[in-house]
Amino acid sequence: MSAEQVLFWVFAVATVVAAGGVILARNPIACAMSLVATFFFLAGIYVLLWAHTIAAVQVLVYAGAIMVLFLFVLMLMSLSDQGPVMTFSAWRIAGVVAVVTVLAALVLVFRRLPAQESLAWSGDAARLGDFGTIKHLGAVMYTQWLFPFEAVSLLLLVAIVGAVVVAKARV
Amino acid sequence: MRIGMIFISISLIVGALFTLMGASYALAGWLESLELFAGAGHLGAILVQMLVMVMVTATLLTLAERKWSALMQDRVGPNRARLPIPGLKDNPLAGLPHIATDVLKMLTKEAFRPKAASKFLFNLGPILAFAPVFALFAIVPAGPTVEVMGKQVMMVAANPDFGLLFLFAIASLAVYGTSLAGWASNNKFGLLGGVRASSQMVSYEVALGLSLVGMMLAFSTVKLAGPTGMTALQAPYLWSFNLLGLDVGIPRWGIFLQPLGFLLFFAAAFAETKRAPFDTPEGESEIVGYFIEYSGMQFGMFMISEFVEVVVLSGVLAAIFFGGYYLPFGNEALMGLPVMKAHPWLLGATLGTVFWLKVILLCYLQLAIRWTFPRFRYDQIQTLGWKILLPLGLANLFISGALVLWDPSLHSLALFGFVVLGVIVFLTLTPSRQVRLAKQAEEVHGGHGHGDDHSLPANTH
Numbered sequence: 001m002s003a004e005q006v007l008f009w010v011f012a013v014a015t016v017v018a019a020g021g022v023i024l025a026r027n028p029i030a031c032a033m034s035l036v037a038t039f040f041f042l043a044g045i046y047v048l049l050w051a052h053t054i055a056a057v058q059v060l061v062y063a064g065a066i067m068v069l070f071l072f073v074l075m076l077m078s079l080s081d082q083g084p085v086m087t088f089s090a091w092r093i094a095g096v097v098a099v100v101t102v103l104a105a106l107v108l109v110f111r112r113l114p115a116q117e118s119l120a121w122s123g124d125a126a127r128l129g130d131f132g133t134i135k136h137l138g139a140v141m142y143t144q145w146l147f148p149f150e151a152v153s154l155l156l157l158v159a160i161v162g163a164v165v166v167a168k169a170r171v
Numbered sequence: 172m173r174i175g176m177i178f179i180s181i182s183l184i185v186g187a188l189f190t191l192m193g194a195s196y197a198l199a200g201w202l203e204s205l206e207l208f209a210g211a212g213h214l215g216a217i218l219v220q221m222l223v224m225v226m227v228t229a230t231l232l233t234l235a236e237r238k239w240s241a242l243m244q245d246r247v248g249p250n251r252a253r254l255p256i257p258g259l260k261d262n263p264l265a266g267l268p269h270i271a272t273d274v275l276k277m278l279t280k281e282a283f284r285p286k287a288a289s290k291f292l293f294n295l296g297p298i299l300a301f302a303p304v305f306a307l308f309a310i311v312p313a314g315p316t317v318e319v320m321g322k323q324v325m326m327v328a329a330n331p332d333f334g335l336l337f338l339f340a341i342a343s344l345a346v347y348g349t350s351l352a353g354w355a356s357n358n359k360f361g362l363l364g365g366v367r368a369s370s371q372m373v374s375y376e377v378a379l380g381l382s383l384v385g386m387m388l389a390f391s392t393v394k395l396a397g398p399t400g401m402t403a404l405q406a407p408y409l410w411s412f413n414l415l416g417l418d419v420g421i422p423r424w425g426i427f428l429q430p431l432g433f434l435l436f437f438a439a440a441f442a443e444t445k446r447a448p449f450d451t452p453e454g455e456s457e458i459v460g461y462f463i464e465y466s467g468m469q470f471g472m473f474m475i476s477e478f479v480e481v482v483v484l485s486g487v488l489a490a491i492f493f494g495g496y497y498l499p500f501g502n503e504a505l506m507g508l509p510v511m512k513a514h515p516w517l518l519g520a521t522l523g524t525v526f527w528l529k530v531i532l533l534c535y536l537q538l539a540i541r542w543t544f545p546r547f548r549y550d551q552i553q554t555l556g557w558k559i560l561l562p563l564g565l566a567n568l569f570i571s572g573a574l575v576l577w578d579p580s581l582h583s584l585a586l587f588g589f590v591v592l593g594v595i596v597f598l599t600l601t602p603s604r605q606v607r608l609a610k611q612a613e614e615v616h617g618g619h620g621h622g623d624d625h626s627l628p629a630n631t632h
Binding site for chain 1: 289291292295331332333336337339340341342343344346347350351353354355362365366369370372373376393
């Protein structure tokens, strides 16, 4: 195994374990911290995919900003360690069936993906050029994907205005 | 006598820094020439910088803070701990033994954990508070890349393509340590401290990122180290002339190009360190803070992480706004010296000493601020972050962007920077509205015949 593969398995197993912690931990704060760990290990996988900048932004935005707000709210709510007792209802069973179906469909699709030679980029730094650098990302984002980028920022603006409107009524 | 002591102390500090940096370069070159494994010398250089330079400076700062606070509050300061050495028995040694006694006390105290605290998260708190702060130094270049024993030696742990994004990403993780510590102790005061810390740090992160965009625009890079990094790009002159073979001029330092950016970044980063005047998360006199239940070395981790943060912040400020390891002028003359060309490690050690001297001066500035200002109220902190720093940062971003676009040689940006510096100095020197009103009131008061009051300062009323 190359060093890259070893790192992949370290990050992949850690991501899955941490993601399992998010749904299995009883303590809500522990769930939130597991999610932070998941984001962190996922950033490691991004680095292995030559997306260094995305990895840094992932840690900066998701682990550093969004999850801090989650944690902030959870701390203020003072939830107990004892979560809700597991119950079975028709909706729950339907949900489990849906999740299993989606998972099976994904596995099927990924197994049928052709093993493209052009995707095997690992170790071929010359062919990558400036892929994944902040320069390349900026160029692509502000030329090719300008419209989606601006549309998303408009969406964020709407969300901010909405939050202010909702909060202002109580202040 | 006193002046002589000061000169001896300064030359001791400079000598120690020069020796350490020279040893660092020599060790890195020697390790590299052994060819143990790829990057052995680099690893050695990193270990010396992070474990010796950063940690020792941070440890000495614990004493420096006590000494300087005593000086500013007209107290004697730490002088109780004495070493049982015959000749030195009655000499406080400027308080130096206090470092050893502090460390011994923290290491030997019981690490107590409250019964109802969440065990894993309680132990995780100090680790998460310390690690990100320490890791921040990884992208700060402490010296130039020079050739030692035929091998290139660089004095920076990593020089990623996304440079400053690493800084923001890792700095934003530091909040988990404090908020987890506050929550996991299962203590109301601790929780209050943790909540205050996280809200404060989330608020100031916005201004922190925005304040540096001006510098990124000016040099069109986000890297700190390397030939295309901010440190190297700050060395050239804006305007220069030749004085007796020595080049003299104004360098393209961030402080001249982006004085407002410097002020905003410094304020925001200072709030992130949670030191006075932004110390509501601790607030010793009201809630003690997020580390209320911690004892022994676990508390020590919180304390030392604060001082490491001071050192790292100084390093980042020096690298972004004060030309990193370069001298303000005379770099070319220094590099042109025959002895420097013959022994590149000497150049590295000299410039490394320059960097660490800048760091120490900036550490002093931070300690002076910490002991000058009273604690802000919680609402004042939020107002400063959202209503003052953020709009100023946006305005700075737009003006700098326009000036860089208009004049890529950065001359007009520097002229604008000097205007801003002048405004800042003027605002600092003019008395505030409260002081002026107090003076007026005093003059009106004095007009009624109490002539003696004129000799009293305004604030006694």
